[in-house]
Amino acid sequence: MSAVAPIEHPEPAPAALPRRVGVLLVNLGTPDTADARGVRVYLKEFLSDSRVIEDQGLLWKLILNGIILRVRPGRKARDYQKIWNTEKNESPLKTITRSQAEKLAAAIADHKHVVVDWAMRYGNPSMRSRIEALAAQGCDRLLVVPLYPQYSAATSATVCDEAFRALADMRAQPTLRVSPPYYDDPEYIEALAVSIKAHLAALPFEPELIVASFHGMPQKYVDKGDPYQAQCVATTDALRARLGLDASKLILTFQSRFGFDEWLQPYTDKTIEKLAKDGVKRIAVVTPGFSADCLETLEEIAQENAEIFEHNGGELFSAIPCLNDSDPGMDVIRQLVLRELQGWL
Template identity: 85%
Template sequence: MTAVASIESARAAAGTVPERVGVLLVNLGTPDTADARGVRVYLKEFLSDPRVIEDQGLLWKLILNGIILRVRPARKARDYLKIWNTENNESPLKTITRAQSDKLAAAIADHDHVVVDWAMRYGNPSIASRIEALTAQGCDRLLVVPLYPQYSAATTATVCDEVFRVLASMRAQPTLRITPPYYDDPDYIEALAVSISAHLAGLPFQPERIVASFHGMPQQYVDKGDPYQVQCIATTDALRKRMGLDAGKLLLTFQSRFGTDEWLQPYTDKTMEKLAKEGVRRIAVVTPGFSADCLETLEEIAQENAEIFKHNGGEQFTFIPCLNDSDPGMDVIRQLVLRELQGWI
């Protein structure tokens, strides 16, 4: 047997095709169904992650299983139904993330040895299933792309944890790269500015304030060293500079707080109430920390916070969509991926 034949036989035995690169886009997650059962399964996985709720002691388990998973799923299912993609029977986050994956694959199609896929940290498709699919296609190198512009242990780090957990069970592991946070990347800031400007240009009114609302986090997580707040501030500062707006015109807030602990402030909902009571009548809200629209943007901001603003005297409220799979948004992802694939393509 020749040396070449021996190599090919070994490759066949390993079940691999050489020199393929996998790119895996990862977002947070979503229930499979917009009902209490689907939401319960999703919340149990999400809230059992020690990166999300760091104290997973007996008290938390009693609260989670005895109260939260009994009460919250039905309520959140009603919220999901307000935004559910009924045509595909899935959440908008899943629809958009799939579209981002498809468009990225098309954008880098000239690199025919690169395979693009997508996964969710919680729910489906799982990270484990997609890594298995990529390696089955012969990907011996893997670039994981957490779709979070700002790093936090509760988002980016838990994606890494799960990737490492999956790889720990593999005999033939792919070589791994993980994209860094891109909170101050010029392409990202430019895409946000273009998106905001285009949206505002189509309005019949001029907002008096623009609010940049980021997902919240317990203050104690930042006190322990999480860089998330610093990166949110850096994003907002860069966006202000790019758009020529000061801190009084483009505000920074944090949404989606949960439980009784102090979270990062100022709170988005309290800011909506405060601004309306101070006489602000026209407002726009953008959510730069979300790469794709989801429950927290389409329901919490576009519906709940709009109602809070108007209930307290506000008159005109507009929600600026996430970058999603728009051309500017895809340019950000494409440039990030191509930069991190250098040396592999």
């Protein structure tokens, strides 16, 4: 009787890597060091972006390399040194954005296949490096979250540009989603209102009015179709309604103008100067266009504009912090991310 051949059991195929979803929080950027060299590297990348300075012709290159990058880095480095996180040797924007990513990861930790990371559009960690890192962890889907409540081509669009450039060099591209602006999102407006009320309640004085200062942009960019100004107005209108304030008690202005073009008006510094000269003694300033405190809020508003106000007769000035990684601020980011991940979770 012939022997029966034993049944062979093939080795099980190795388990495939779990499919993961990457979430990348992106903010504008920061120098790596608070010295002229670090600021020069940062400014060169930032001001060479045609979304930021649209005319990148020969004249601009001469101005940028012959004047701006020789003069401005030293002055800006001194400004960064006033606000620098010396303990971690980094700017507050980097510290806060990292914390936002860490807190978001903890808040959605029950979604085991979601990986949260963060990047800067200019400077480090670069978007390209973090997109590649997420792909290496098995993320075949990617949600990019520009941390700008209001859309503009010079902020949100250039985040998309950089994401697309990174994907253009990848053979196995992750599927990409980009979160929309959230300038009138009820959760965002509510978080701003809660933050403002809490700050005002802790002040030893009552402001006569609040200035809502947004980052400016050249007027011609809006004339060409950028929706940024309209979205800043919508944010301010919604915030006025939520706080029960009229236009005389919550004023919209634009800060941080640069160069010789006409920028969006009214200008923050000129408005604050005029308020002081007109006899206003007590004001607070909120910056609803920034998701995290940075040079423009901590130095330009809280220091430079405070000095302008006091120099021209004002007495009491308070800068209201950005939402940062506060509980209300993180609620906004968490709900935005979970909404945009629908169908992927």
